[in-house]
Amino acid sequence: EIVLTQSPGTLSLSPGERATLSCRASQSVSSSYLAWYQQKPGQAPRLLIYGASSRATGIPDRFSGSGSGTDFTLTISRLEPEDFAVYYCQQYGSSLSWTFGQGTKVEIK
Amino acid sequence: EVQLVESGGGLVQPGGSLRLSCAASGFTVSSNYMSWVRQAPGKGLEWVSVIYSGGSTYYADSVKGRFTISRDNSKNTLYLQMNSLRAEDTAVYYCARALDTAMALGYWGQGTLVTVSS
Numbered sequence: 001e002i003v004l005t006q007s008p009g010t011l012s013l014s015p016g017e018r019a020t021l022s023c024r025a026s027q028s029v030s031s032s033y034l035a036w037y038q039q040k041p042g043q044a045p046r047l048l049i050y051g052a053s054s055r056a057t058g059i060p061d062r063f064s065g066s067g068s069g070t071d072f073t074l075t076i077s078r079l080e081p082e083d084f085a086v087y088y089c090q091q092y093g094s095s096l097s098w099t100f101g102q103g104t105k106v107e108i109k
Numbered sequence: 110e111v112q113l114v115e116s117g118g119g120l121v122q123p124g125g126s127l128r129l130s131c132a133a134s135g136f137t138v139s140s141n142y143m144s145w146v147r148q149a150p151g152k153g154l155e156w157v158s159v160i161y162s163g164g165s166t167y168y169a170d171s172v173k174g175r176f177t178i179s180r181d182n183s184k185n186t187l188y189l190q191m192n193s194l195r196a197e198d199t200a201v202y203y204c205a206r207a208l209d210t211a212m213a214l215g216y217w218g219q220g221t222l223v224t225v226s227s
Contacts, residue, residue: 001170035213037154044203044220045146045154050213057215088154092212096167098144098156 002027002091004101012109019076021104023089028069033093036065036074039103040085048087049074076106084108111135111216113204118221125194125225131187131204131218139182142207144214145189147200147223157202158189172198194225 003026013019023034032052037045047056049065052072062077076083089101117129129145145157158168158178166178177190187204201222205214 033212035211037214039154044217045214046217047208047213047215050208050211050215054211056208056213086153090154090156090213097169098159098167100146100154100156103153 001097002029002094002099004089004091004099006087006089006101006104008104009102010105010107012107013079014109015079015081017079019074019079019083019106021074021076021087021089021106023067023072023074023101025070025072025091029072029091030093032068033091034065034067034072035090035092036063037088037090038083038085039088045088079106111206113206113216113218115202115204115218115221118202118223120224120226121194122227123195123225126190126192127194127223129189129191129202129204129221129223131189133185133187133206136206137182138180138185138187138206141209142212143178143180143187144205144207145178145187146203146205146214147198148203148220149197149200152200155200160187191223194223196225199223199225 007022034052036049039045053065112134144159175193201220203220204218206216208215
């Protein structure tokens with residue numbers, strides 16, 4: 001099973017600042033089958049990024065994904081008030097077992 | 110419009126069984142990758158199971174041998190049969206559908222709560 005480790009656990013930032021979230025895999029994620037999701041309290045997750053760097057439909061361009069192999073990054077260029085939430089990475093390259101990271105909470109400083 | 114509506118959650122005793130349903134509209138379940146993801150209270154997301162359009166099924170180690178994912182094409186509905194339930198299975202269970210162009214989960218239901226307790 002591929003283990004995904006996200007860092008930091010919590011990111012305290014102000015609106016307008018840049019957020020950089022990391023996701024490290026225990027082994028290479030094939031073909032960049034890596035996604036990022038946003039979840040707000042009481043809501044279902046929302047897909048932001050798939051294939052490591054492709055934005056899902058309707059996702060603002062302040063969200064960007066990068067990386068390959070075992071190291072991936074989600075960047076929010078300028079935080080808007082609605083971006084404060086929990087973010088999860090997920091790998092779906094191993095057909096036997098998909099996995100999520102433990103999440104990074106982006107909170108208002 | 111793609112819609113996913115889960116049902117079947119509730120309170121069940123340890124060792125008991127429950128079947129979750131996910132009624133889909135706006136697309137054909139059998140033509141898509143469909144998955145169950147759960148979230149224990151106050152915890153992160155945990156992938157549970159996936160069924161591919163071809164019918165292959167896969168499970169997380171934590172539920173293998175106890176849970177079964179299936180679909181009913183005539184009802185356009187996804188199921189999760191959960192047996193031998195444990196307290197640690199307590200969670201909100203989400204049904205989700207992959208994108209047409211990638212296996213990332215682009216469509217989600219609102220979730221249904223399963224509580225395993227005596």
